[in-house]
Amino acid sequence: MKIVAAEGGRRKKYALLLAARDSEYVRKVYGGYLEVFVRAFGDSDGDGDGGEDWDVFRVVDGEFPGDEELDGYDGFVISGSPHDAYSDELWILRLCLLVCDLVAMRKRLLGICFGHQVICRALGGHVGKARGGWDIGIREVAISETLPPYMYLNGVLQRRLSAATCYAKITEIHQDEVWELPAGAEVLASSSKTGVEMFCFGDRVLGIQGHPEYTSDILLNLVYRLSTAGSITVSMAMAEGVRRQLETTGPDREFWIELCKSFLKTEEE
Structure with missing residues (x-):
C-alpha cells in the first residue's frame, strides 16, 4: 500500500515498518496505522522538493522490503507493537x-x-520488562541539557531548552523498556518512570519510548481494549484513570511531531 503526498519534482520516500496489526478502531476511524503515521509525520503539502511517498511493510506478518529496495528510501519508521522487542520470534530477529x-x-x-527498543537491541543494547510496571497515560519527560550537535536536535530541542522549557509531555503505553543503551548511543530524554525515554545513535538513528503519533482517542481505545480483554495487568480502574487524566492534560504533540519530522527530513552536512 502506498500513500502519495504531492506531485512533481524529486519525491522523498519513506517506509513504515509496521510491527502491529491494525485494530478495528484504527481501520474504521483512520484507515489503518499507516495513515496515522502519515498524518503525523508526512508532508501532504510538499516540502519544496516535490513531496513524499510512504510505503508500509507489515513486518509483524513477515513482510519486509527487499535488499534492492532499501536504497530507494530516505527514511524508515519502526512502529510500536504488542510483542516484546527481546523475543526471539523469527520476524523480530x-x-x-x-x-x-x-x-x-x-x-x-x-x-x-517497540521500535525504540528493537533498535537498541539490534545495536547491542539490552531491553526487558519495565521494572516499574506499565506506564500508561501522559508522562512528563526531561530533555537532556547537553545535546549532540546534530541539526535536527538544534532545530527543535535546543529551541525548547533556550525557552527554559526542559520538559515535554508525551503519550505512553508500554510495559517494556530499554535497560542499557548500545555503546555510542546517547540519552536525550528521561522520566521518573523510564530512564531512557529518547536516545540517538549518531545523527541517523532516533528512538522514542512514547507515542508521538497517537491521538487521545487512539490511546483510550487501546487502553479499554486491554482492560476488557482479560488482561490481569491492565485494569478497568487503570483505564478510567487514563480517561480522567486526559480530561485535564494532554501531550505536547506538536513538539514531538515537529521533532520527528525534523529528524526524518533534515539533511545533515
Whole structure:
C-alpha cells in the first residue's frame, strides 16, 4: 500500500515498518496505522522538493522490503507493537538484522516504543520488562541539557531548552523498556518512570519510548481494549484513570511531531 503526498519534482520516500496489526478502531476511524503515521509525520503539502511517498511493510506478518529496495528510501519508521522487542520470534530477529543493515547504510531510522527498543537491541543494547510496571497515560519527560550537535536536535530541542522549557509531555503505553543503551548511543530524554525515554545513535538513528503519533482517542481505545480483554495487568480502574487524566492534560504533540519530522527530513552536512 502506498500513500502519495504531492506531485512533481524529486519525491522523498519513506517506509513504515509496521510491527502491529491494525485494530478495528484504527481501520474504521483512520484507515489503518499507516495513515496515522502519515498524518503525523508526512508532508501532504510538499516540502519544496516535490513531496513524499510512504510505503508500509507489515513486518509483524513477515513482510519486509527487499535488499534492492532499501536504497530507494530516505527514511524508515519502526512502529510500536504488542510483542516484546527481546523475543526471539523469527520476524523480530529479521527486523534486528534489517536495523543493522539500515544503520550500516546510514539511512534515517526512527523507532517508536517497540521500535525504540528493537533498535537498541539490534545495536547491542539490552531491553526487558519495565521494572516499574506499565506506564500508561501522559508522562512528563526531561530533555537532556547537553545535546549532540546534530541539526535536527538544534532545530527543535535546543529551541525548547533556550525557552527554559526542559520538559515535554508525551503519550505512553508500554510495559517494556530499554535497560542499557548500545555503546555510542546517547540519552536525550528521561522520566521518573523510564530512564531512557529518547536516545540517538549518531545523527541517523532516533528512538522514542512514547507515542508521538497517537491521538487521545487512539490511546483510550487501546487502553479499554486491554482492560476488557482479560488482561490481569491492565485494569478497568487503570483505564478510567487514563480517561480522567486526559480530561485535564494532554501531550505536547506538536513538539514531538515537529521533532520527528525534523529528524526524518533534515539533511545533515
